Amino acid sequence: MKFIKYFFPFILFLALMVLLLRGLSLHPSEVPSPFINKPAPSFQLPSLFDRNKMTSNQDFIGHVTLLNVWATWCVVCAEEHSVLSEIAKNSNVVLIGLNYKDSQAEAIKWLKKRGNPYHIIGVDQTGNSAIDWGVYGTPETFLIDKKGYIRYKQIGPISPQTWEQKLKPMVEKLQKEE
Amino acid sequence: MFPELGRFALILALYFSLVQALSPVWGYYKKNSVYFKLSKMAVIGQFIFLSFAMLSLIICFINNDLTVLYVREHSHDLLPLIYKMGAAWGGHEGSLLLWCLILSAWTLAFSIFSSLFHPDQTELQEKILMVLGIISFGFILFLFATSNPFQRDFPDNVIIGNDLTPILQDPGLIFHPPMLYFGYVGFAIGFAFAIAALIEGKLDKEWAAMCRPWIILPWAFLSLGIVLGSWWAYRELGWGGWWFWDPVENASLLPWLSATALIHTLIVSEKRSVFKGWTILLAIVTFALSLIGTFLVRSGVLVSVHTFASDPTRGIFLLSYLTIIIGGAFLLFAARIKYFYQAPHFKLFSRETFLLVNSIVLLSAVATIVIGTLYPIILDALNAGKISVGEPYFNTVFIPIMLPLLFLMGLAPHMNWGQQSFSDILKKLNFTFFFSLILGFFSPLLLGFEFHLLTGLGLFFGIWIILATIQYAYQIFRTQHKIPLQNWSMIVAHLGIAIFALGITINKSYSTEKQIKIAPQESVQIAGYHILFQNLATSKGPNYKSIQADFLINGTRTLTAEQRLYTAHQEFLSKPGISTNIWRDIYIALGNSISDDSWSVRLYYKPFVRWIWFGGIMLLIGGFMSLLNYLIKRRVVKHEIH
Numbered sequence: 001m002k003f004i005k006y007f008f009p010f011i012l013f014l015a016l017m018v019l020l021l022r023g024l025s026l027h028p029s030e031v032p033s034p035f036i037n038k039p040a041p042s043f044q045l046p047s048l049f050d051r052n053k054m055t056s057n058q059d060f061i062g063h064v065t066l067l068n069v070w071a072t073w074c075v076v077c078a079e080e081h082s083v084l085s086e087i088a089k090n091s092n093v094v095l096i097g098l099n100y101k102d103s104q105a106e107a108i109k110w111l112k113k114r115g116n117p118y119h120i121i122g123v124d125q126t127g128n129s130a131i132d133w134g135v136y137g138t139p140e141t142f143l144i145d146k147k148g149y150i151r152y153k154q155i156g157p158i159s160p161q162t163w164e165q166k167l168k169p170m171v172e173k174l175q176k177e178e
Numbered sequence: 179m180f181p182e183l184g185r186f187a188l189i190l191a192l193y194f195s196l197v198q199a200l201s202p203v204w205g206y207y208k209k210n211s212v213y214f215k216l217s218k219m220a221v222i223g224q225f226i227f228l229s230f231a232m233l234s235l236i237i238c239f240i241n242n243d244l245t246v247l248y249v250r251e252h253s254h255d256l257l258p259l260i261y262k263m264g265a266a267w268g269g270h271e272g273s274l275l276l277w278c279l280i281l282s283a284w285t286l287a288f289s290i291f292s293s294l295f296h297p298d299q300t301e302l303q304e305k306i307l308m309v310l311g312i313i314s315f316g317f318i319l320f321l322f323a324t325s326n327p328f329q330r331d332f333p334d335n336v337i338i339g340n341d342l343t344p345i346l347q348d349p350g351l352i353f354h355p356p357m358l359y360f361g362y363v364g365f366a367i368g369f370a371f372a373i374a375a376l377i378e379g380k381l382d383k384e385w386a387a388m389c390r391p392w393i394i395l396p397w398a399f400l401s402l403g404i405v406l407g408s409w410w411a412y413r414e415l416g417w418g419g420w421w422f423w424d425p426v427e428n429a430s431l432l433p434w435l436s437a438t439a440l441i442h443t444l445i446v447s448e449k450r451s452v453f454k455g456w457t458i459l460l461a462i463v464t465f466a467l468s469l470i471g472t473f474l475v476r477s478g479v480l481v482s483v484h485t486f487a488s489d490p491t492r493g494i495f496l497l498s499y500l501t502i503i504i505g506g507a508f509l510l511f512a513a514r515i516k517y518f519y520q521a522p523h524f525k526l527f528s529r530e531t532f533l534l535v536n537s538i539v540l541l542s543a544v545a546t547i548v549i550g551t552l553y554p555i556i557l558d559a560l561n562a563g564k565i566s567v568g569e570p571y572f573n574t575v576f577i578p579i580m581l582p583l584l585f586l587m588g589l590a591p592h593m594n595w596g597q598q599s600f601s602d603i604l605k606k607l608n609f610t611f612f613f614s615l616i617l618g619f620f621s622p623l624l625l626g627f628e629f630h631l632l633t634g635l636g637l638f639f640g641i642w643i644i645l646a647t648i649q650y651a652y653q654i655f656r657t658q659h660k661i662p663l664q665n666w667s668m669i670v671a672h673l674g675i676a677i678f679a680l681g682i683t684i685n686k687s688y689s690t691e692k693q694i695k696i697a698p699q700e701s702v703q704i705a706g707y708h709i710l711f712q713n714l715a716t717s718k719g720p721n722y723k724s725i726q727a728d729f730l731i732n733g734t735r736t737l738t739a740e741q742r743l744y745t746a747h748q749e750f751l752s753k754p755g756i757s758t759n760i761w762r763d764i765y766i767a768l769g770n771s772i773s774d775d776s777w778s779v780r781l782y783y784k785p786f787v788r789w790i791w792f793g794g795i796m797l798l799i800g801g802f803m804s805l806l807n808y809l810i811k812r813r814v815v816k817h818e819i820h
Contacts, residue, residue, distance in 0.1 A: 006515045009459060010508035013466070016552075017501050020473065023555040024493040073568040082770055085778075113693040115778065137554075 035150045040067075040142070041132040045122030048099055048107055055096065055122035060148040064174045065094045066167070067142040068118070069130060071102045072110040074138040080157035081114050087163060088117035093171045097121035100130050100138055143167065145174045181246050181328040184234030187227040188328075191278070192318045194224035198285075199311025202304040214300060217307045218289050224314065225286045228279045235275060235327055236266045247329045248272060256721040257347075264352040270492075271327035273355060277472070278317050280356070280363045285310045288367055288392065295812040296388050305374035306367070313366050316499045324492045347744075354406040358430055361400025362468040365433060367392040368440065369465035369507070372458045376510045379517040381458065386448035391808045393444060393461070397437045398801025404430050405794035412787075413754065420790060423572040428551045429471030435544050436464045439537035446533050450595060453530075454518040456537060462511060466504040467544070473500060474551070527600060529593035532586055539583045546575045577632075584639035584679055587672055588646030610649055614642040627688060636683025643676035663807040671800030678793025684786040691783070693769075697776040705783035707764060708732050714777075721745060727768050727777065731757060739768040739779070763787045 035041065040057055047053040059065070068084060070077040088095050097118035099107045104123060111118075124130050133142070143152040152170055154162065198220035205213025235248075239262040244250045252265045252272070267276040285307070292303050321327075371389045375381040407430065412420045421427065440460040447457045473496045524530040550571050588610075592603060618638025622629050651669050654661050661669070690705050701710040712728040722742045729737045737755035744751065754767040762785045769778035 006512040009463075010505065010512055013505060013508050014501075016470075017497060017505070019552065019555060020470075021494075021497055023552075023558070024497065071568075073570055086770060113691070115693070 035134060035142075036153065037149060037151065040144055040148050040150050041129075043122070043129040043132060045098075045124055045129055048097070048104065048111075048121035048123050053120075055120050057148055059094075059096060059120060060144050060146075062146055063094050064146060064171050065096055065144040066171075067096045067098060067144060069098045069100050069133075069135050069138055069140045071100045071138045072106045073102065076157045077139045078114070080139050080159075081117070083158050083160055083163060084117045085115055086160075087158075091168065091171065093175075094119045098130065098133075098135075099123050100135065101125065101127045141167075143170060143174070146177060180234040180237045180241070181243070181330060184231045184238075185326070185328040187231040187234065188318065188322060191224045191227040191231065191282070192315065192322060194220045194227065195311050195314040195318055197311075198224060199308050199315055202308040202311075205304065211300070214304050214307075217304065217311070218293075220311070221282070221285050221289045221307065225279075225282045228275075228282045228318075232266070232275055232279050235272060236263050238328075239263060239266050245330050245332055246327075247331045248327045250331070254721055258720050260349075260352065261347050267355055271321070271325045271329075273359075274317070274321050274325050275327055276356065277359055277363060278314065278321060280359045281310070281314050281317065281366055284360075284364050284367055284396075285314065292388065296384070299384065299388065302371075302374050302378070302385065302388070305377055306370040309370035309373045310366060313370075313503060316503065320492075320495050320499060324495050354403060354410055357399055357406055358403035361396045361398075361403050362430075362433060362471065364392070364396025364399060365437060365461075365465045365468050368396070368437075368461040372461035373507060373510065375454075375458055375518075376507075376514045379514060381447065381454045381518060383448055383451070386444055386457070387808075389461075390441075390444055390448070391805050393437060393440055393464075394801050394804050397434070397441060398798045398805075400430065400434050400437065401794050401797040401801070404434060405791045405798075408794075409791055413756065414751075420787065423550075423569050425551050426475050428547050429474050432471060432544055432547055433464050433467040435540045435547075436460055436467055439540040440464055442533045442536050446530055450524070450530060452520050452522055452524070453534065454520060455515050456534075458511060458515070458518065460537065460541075462504065462507045463541075463544075466500075466507075469496075469500050469504060473497065524595070525597040527593075528597050529590060529595050532590040532593055536583065536586060536590070539579060539586075543576060543579050546579060547572070550575070581635065581639065584643060584675070587675065588639075588643045591647065591650045591668065591672070607646060607649070610645045611642065614638055614645050617641050622687075630687060633683055633687040636679060636687075640676045640680035640683060643672060643679070647672045647676070663803055663810070667800045667803035667807060669800075670803060671797050674793045674796025674800060676793070677789050677796060681786045681789025681791075681793060685784055685790065689782065689784050689787075692781045694779055694781070695776050696779050702781065704764075704781045705762075707783070709764075709766070709781065711777075711779070712736070722751075725768070727755075727766075727779070729755065729766055731764060737764070737766055739766045741768045758788060760788055761785060 040060060042057050044054055044056040047055050066087070068080075070080070084095060087093065095118045097120070099121055102123075102125070104125070107121075107123075111121075122129070137155075139157050141154040141158055142150050143154070145151050151174060152167070154167065158167065198217050201213040201217040201220065205211065205217075238246050238249050239253050240259065242249070242253060242255055242262070244253075248269060248271050252269045253262055257265065265272075267273045288310075289303070289307060292299065292306075296303075368389060371385070371392065375385060404427075407427065408420045411422065411427075437460075440457065443453045443457045443460055446453045473493070522530075589603070589607070592606060615638050618636075618641050619634040621637065622633055647669055651661055651665070654665055692702065692704055694702055696702060696711050698711050698713055701708060703709070708731070710730040710733070712730050715726045715728070717724050717726060719742065722744045724740050724742045726738050726740050729739065731737060735757060737757050739755040740753035742751045742753060752767050752769070754765050756766075757764040762783060765782040765784060767780045767782075769780060771777050
């Protein structure tokens with residue numbers, strides 16, 4: 001029994017293999033949102049640039065919205081940011097940001113550097129609202145219709161193609177709805 | 179025709195790997211050395227046919243044979259020739275073929291050089307060839323069963339290629355993956371050495387001496403591969419960063435860290451006959467980490483900026499393969515390791531202890547990266563939610579672990595084997611210590627730069643390693659009137675780490691960046707440089723359209739930042755303009771057009787950024803020096819025999 005400790009590397013390795021096997025059946029990028037065609041979860045968050053102002057579900061009413069979850073520590077978000085800027089410039093969809101588990105000062109610095117495509121940004125420092133929304137990573141984007149119903153969820157960055165081919169036609173369709 | 183020939187060559191290579199693995203076993207039972215020769219012939223045959231398969235794939239790309247699925251997905255009529263060749267390993271299937279080819283090249287090199295330099299060690303070589311044959315068989319089977327690069331597909335209508343992902347269309351692609359693979363795959367030899375030692379139940383001086391070059395050489399290649407990857411990310415991704423703690427980057431760093439630990443314990447095993455268990459364990463772990471890295475990248479378990487296509491059967495196959503090869507090795511380790519125990523014959527304060535601490539620290543670093551990389555899967559598997567772990571985690575956890583190691587690096591070479599008196603070392607190094615402490619902490623203040631604790635600490639440790647290492651070199655020179663090549667390799671590698679550490683410290687502390695809106699003929703100041711946006715031009719490349727912006731720096735040098743639109747993918751890629759000297763880079767990336775004539779532009783001033791990569795290249799030089807030393811020594815030994 002003295003040499004049982006020599007099995008330690010093997011046991012550790014086996015545990016790792018079991019974990020990876022489990023990992024194979026998970027699809028990190030294909031999690032359907034249970035919220036599609038349901039009202040957006042209610043939330044109320046302070047705004048990034050003005051803490052006295054609140055962002056809430058009221059901001060969705062009357063226009064088509066893209067709610068984009070981002071953070072300064074997320075490398076892909078920086079890449080996505082240029083696409084969002086294009087969208088903000090060329091389309092009349094309203095972009096709302098959800099700053100996820102981030103430092104406020106960093107976030108403001110980040111936007112000052114890169115420009116701010118968002119209409120308003122809610123600060124979710126604890127990540128609690130993001131949990132309500134079923135967010136598991138950044139970036140994620142929700143397409144919300146004029147009545148505040150979630151219609152589509154984009155996981156991962158919006159590329160120029162996904163915007164042109166997928167999101168833009170949906171936005172245009174939703175804008176025609178009453 | 180070439181796809182079929184390539185596929186046929188793969189089948190032959192598969193059989194050769196089987197012969198390579200089985201004939202030593204057969205020879206062992208028959209007590210006949212002919213079977214060892216047969217195994218060596220199989221190594222040659224396998225190399226020839228895998229080379230032929232790779233060549234066929236490259237020819238398919240050059241001919242732009244779009245009936246081959248893999249070519250269609252990764253090439254395009256208009257892709258420049260050099261990238262067509264590089265594209266042969268730009269995707270999953272081709273890169274696995276490259277993996278197999280490189281393993282076969284390493285095996286061939288081993289079989290030639292080991293029988294040249296160690297003709298009396300045939301038993302060890304037989305076992306090593308057997309293990310390598312098994313590894314190779316598994317991988318070629320994997321290639322064949324799940325990832326055939328020669329798959330044909332004849333569509334009904336006219337087709338054009340999908341083109342190579344624009345981000346991969348860079349000279350870096352030609353060299354970066356082969357270098358990384360030369361590193362990763364090379365550790366298979368060290369692994370085979372460990373298995374052979376476990377089977378034989380002994381690990382002697384000869385084993386360690388014979389094994390060393392086969393650890394150091396892949397390690398040197400891996401160092402270069404990581405440096406090339408980081409340099410590529412810096413130029414191509416346009417974010418001005420050089421390391422992103424991306425899962426794919428982590429996968430290459432992990433075996434590097436454990437191989438670094440292995441190189442050091444191997445010295446102790448060779449010179450002092452202790453730490454044999456550690457050496458074997460580290461050799462297994464290093465190769466295991468290479469394979470796990472391959473798995474993580476290839477299975478799609480992790481989402482990364484590198485995102486490759488994923489297919490669950492591939493993941494299952496790789497996982498079974500890993501479990502058999504590495505799990506088997508760990509079981510063997512558990513069963514046989516009792517034969518390697520040796521009572522320690524050194525005191526607590528000695529070079530042995532320092533080298534032991536070195537490997538423990540490096541393994542802890544490995545553990546933190548593994549945890550950080552896999553944490554999202556762990557949580558997900560426990561249904562505890564989905565998260566992503568980013569740079570803040572790694573910076574908080576990794577840096578404090580590695581900093582003490584930098585301090586030990588200056589100290590360890592001055593320690594004696596066996597036992598070291600504390601007062602002696604204090605006397606010897608106290609001046610160096612205080613001098614680098616003062617220089618490190620006060621130079622930013624004296625030169626009028628902003629001061630942070632971590633900056634001071636980084637500078638202190640960097641200078642400390644340089645001074646202590648030079649002092650060590652000087653002492654050797656005084657007693658021996660020359661510095662042997664073996665010592666040179668250590669000196670150069672350690673100085674490389676110091677330069678790397680200084681580069682990171684200064685770069686992290688004093689980089690500045692600006693994101694601005696700018697129109698032609700406007701100018702901007704960054705870090706004392708005056709930058710004028712001269713003009714804008716459009717041009718056309720072979721498979722892209724481009725907009726080029728010229729910037730004049732301080733009225734003398736022109737930098738061109740480019741924005742390319744790759745037509746097949748409809749994807750934009752920013753090619754930054756970079757002005758370089760050894761003290762700093764100026765880095766300009768062209769963003770989007772904001773209005774008719776003004777553009778969003780990002781400017782970076784990056785001091786000492788080249789030092790980071792230069793340090794990495796010094797590691798490569800150190801590694802090659804050690805190899806040269808081995809070759810020369812072996813020649814001397816051979817002459818003595820005759």
